[in-house]
Amino acid sequence: MRSTERPDRHNGRVRILLVEDDAAVAASSLDGLTALGFTVEHVTTGASALAAVAAVEPPEVVLLDLGLPDMDGQEVCRRIRATADIPIIIVSARGDETDRVIALELGADDYLVKPFGMRELAARIRAVMRRTQAPSQAAAPAAAVQEIGRLSIDRRAQRVHLDGEEVALTAKEFDVLAYLAEDPGAVRRRTEILEHVWEGHWYGATKTVDAHVAAIRKKLGDSAWIEAVRGVGFRLGSP
């Protein structure tokens, strides 16, 4: 389950600017991100964040907390976007739709609601970097199709094929499967799946994730495709 948390050569020398005034969150993020191979610069105020972005060697990704002591995080976001094309990931304790929409409208590339896990954070960083670097790397349509044994997942078309036969999944079922397939074999906690797929919009039943996993298993015809790890969560298996 910790396969993704080894120092990753893709992360090497990716410079991250962490704008976070809470010392505990900053220290633990710093620790985790450094362990994953990122190069992290930490500032605690909006002013120093703007200064860091304007530096000779600007960061490649900005992790921005909205609650800053000197200025409003949204204002920082707007000003960074006004001068630079650096991907910005907002990190906030407020997860309401309006908060997200405002941040995204102001130029943020992603929005992460606290509390988050290290894996989620690393995945989001990699995702925004992929997106911003995609034009130069000329993302071929084929690259979006992932093959896992007899299963192929087409993220662009949101389609899943098993042995060449299309499997009709609902949007949420697809999202759950695609999320598990991001790192086959890694265990995803229920909370992580809920956060990633439902983005905090859902406070339904405890077993919402289980219900969707069960539906996917049924449609794939083999429960071994998604294994339940007792007390933890789910991972993609290979029957």
Place this chain on the structure above:
Amino acid sequence: MRWRLAAVLVGFTALVLLVQNIPLASYLRTVERDSIITALQRDAFTLGGFSVTSLQDDPPLATDDLTKVVDDYAKANGARVIVVDDRGRAIATAGASFEGRVGQSFLNRPEIQEALGVNGTAHAVSGTRASTVVGQDLIYVAVPVRAGEDVIGAVRLTYPASEVDATVNTRVRGLGIAAFITLVSAAVIAFFLASTITRRIRRLRDAAERIADGDMDARADVSGGSEIEELAESFNTMADRVQAVVESQRGFAGDASHQLRTPLTALRLRLDRAADLMTDDEPAMDQVDAARDEIDRLQRLIDGLLVLARADNTDHITVPVDIAAVAAERISAWQALAGEHNVDIELKAPRMAVGLAIPGAVDQIIDNYVDNALEVVPEGSRIVVTVLAQVTGVVVTVDDMGPGLPPELRERAFDRFWRGSQDGSGSGLGLAIVASLAHAGGGTVWLDESPLGGLRSAARFRTLGTTSGTRESPSHKR
């Protein structure tokens, strides 16, 4: 209230009119009768004057002149006339049924005896008496005819009392019409007066209702200056205070939840890192995993509190939802998981059942109910979800074959932090959220014994025709 105020005003007016008009009518009757009698008496004396010559003949005999005068008078006034000599013998008669009774004796009539002074002094009399001859009440006037000191005869005029009554009644009717017009005018004025008063009260009530519906910015109109406006002002002051309290409380729940998220983030990142530094066979790994489970629970609790704070407070917009369709959709989502536990989920629903709910509420309510049911039902049993369109609203029930819940716990199950199981799982907010979501849309929730042997979890949603389950309809008792 408007009607009641108007009724009081109209009732009072009616009372005044009655008190005034009943004595007035009886007074009118007396005056009218007196004036008729006076007129009759005057006429009788006049006729008596005409009769003197005839009565002085021996034997007394009506002259042609007298007969003509008497006839003319009777015709013109509808009265009956008798002229008698000193012995009570008629010398001239006129008027209905009195023709040709000249020569007959009328001495047995009491008023004639009086006028002739049979038992004393002759004098004029008048009054009313029943007449067996004409079969109705008569007004009579009898006066003596004198020549010098001697009474030489009498003139009697009778008049049907019904004619007097008719005249009196016409007058009284006029009085009645006037009273009626007064009453109608009073009613119209009362209605408008009451309307202006109640309109202001109604506006005050509307403001109160809007606040009750969650629109904390609603205030009453205070223009004017009457007692009602003073009440409106007091109401607004109260609303200001309530709003301040509600907002600070709402802010607190939200702020607390948000503030808790930051240390939770640090905690979670630390544990992630700790797990990262361990090998899989590290004995402490179990502890770390258990700690992460607790963090998940804590997070769900915080999220749940936020959802509750939001469901309790925000301005809710209800939308029509096809509850049958939502139920079908949710059940198909749960079918696979139920199948893994060898549990069958059945749906009994009409093709369509539209109710009012806040968006997403029906889904979450059904999910929570089915989830709870799946938690307790034995393998191989079934869960029945029923959607019923009733007059009172659309009712959704989820029946299971689990152990059920004793009646005293059913009500408490919707309380915050109430937990059915003591195994430490769950946030205790699921059913509280269900209740909040239902109430926010004007619906109700309850638990009951299920015919399947377990628990029945139910929710009723309003339909367009029904009124809110939590409040009385505002359309009564204006």
